[in-house]
Amino acid sequence: PPMIAVHNMSKLYGEFVALDRLNFDVQRGEKIVVLGPSGSGKSTLIRTFNRIEPHDSGSIIIDGKIINEKTSLTELRCMVGMVFQNYNLFPHLSVLDNCTLAPQLVRNVARKDAQEMAHNFLKQVGIPEQAHKYPIQLSGGQQQRVAIARALCMQPEVMLFDEPTAALDPEAITGVVSIMDTLAEQGITTLCVTHEMAFSRRIADKIVFMDQGRILEITPPEQFFTAP
Ligand code: ADP
Ligand code: ADP
Numbered sequence: 317p318p319m320i321a322v323h324n325m326s327k328l329y330g331e332f333v334a335l336d337r338l339n340f341d342v343q344r345g346e347k348i349v350v351l352g353p354s355g356s357g358k359s360t361l362i363r364t365f366n367r368i369e370p371h372d373s374g375s376i377i378i379d380g381k382i383i384n385e386k387t388s389l390t391e392l393r394c395m396v397g398m399v400f401q402n403y404n405l406f407p408h409l410s411v412l413d414n415c416t417l418a419p420q421l422v423r424n425v426a427r428k429d430a431q432e433m434a435h436n437f438l439k440q441v442g443i444p445e446q447a448h449k450y451p452i453q454l455s456g457g458q459q460q461r462v463a464i465a466r467a468l469c470m471q472p473e474v475m476l477f478d479e480p481t482a483a484l485d486p487e488a489i490t491g492v493v494s495i496m497d498t499l500a501e502q503g504i505t506t507l508c509v510t511h512e513m514a515f516s517r518r519i520a521d522k523i524v525f526m527d528q529g530r531i532l533e534i535t536p537p538e539q540f541f542t543a544p
Pocket of ligand 2: 355359360478479
């Protein structure tokens with residue numbers, strides 16, 4: 317069965333149809349890039365998966381579980397991690413505490429275990445030395461890596477990325493690409509909203525192309541980028 321199954325799913329803001337009867341599946345470990353013009357519904361789409369934006373009709377099934385108003389947000393936040401464009405790190409907490417807070421509070425992980433896990437993920441994303449610094453002491457690329465490590469500390473099945481490279485230099489972007497490859501190898505399913513064509517081409521297994529709240533096509537990147 318697919319990791320994510322979306323069936324006739326719609327989302328309204330008042331009268332405005334932001335997502336219009338979407339249908340698609342995502343397989344476990346797939347990397348999906350969502351492309352499309354500004355305002356086409358890309359952010360809204362990925363935010364329906366963790367109910368930051370609850371959908372209004374149709375269905376979303378993640379790992380066999382129906383996602384709706386009865387879904388425990390705690391459970392959902394463990395299953396679906398999110399990395400925001402502006403990182404959303406807690407400025408008054410160290411990198412380590414940023415990573416260990418939610419696992420302790422939400423998953424009842426013991427402090428020592430949460431710290432060990434955080435150190436492992438900080439190593440995986442390439443910043444093992446920054447654990448005791450504060451976000452403001454880090455570069456944009458390093459903050460982005462902390463945001464990824466923090467999300468991974470919840471051990472999610474699905475990772476959502478909203479414009480993860482927008483504020484990064486080319487070297488940092490390469491870093492994010494290799495992190496995403498590693499996540500896919502570990503079976504984590506990735507959905508990523510971006511405007512960066514080169515980045516999309518590099519990471520996507522499939523491109524979901526949106527316009528005006530609809531999916532116009534779902535294609536492998538080689539096809540998408542060479543189509544007439
Ligand atoms: P994209 O990510 O493709 O730029 P969004 O998903 O952010 O698009 O937005 C899709 C459409 O929904 C846009 O027209 C936007 O103005 C509208 N929209 C987004 N969020 C809200 C909101 N909270 N209230 C009303 N309209 C919204
Ligand atoms: P993005 O495309 O990255 O989501 P936006 O600038 O479109 O960035 O949206 C930033 C925030 O403003 C989002 O939280 C979105 O929900 C909200 N928003 C976007 N469009 C509208 C709108 N027309 N009315 C109210 N809120 C909106």
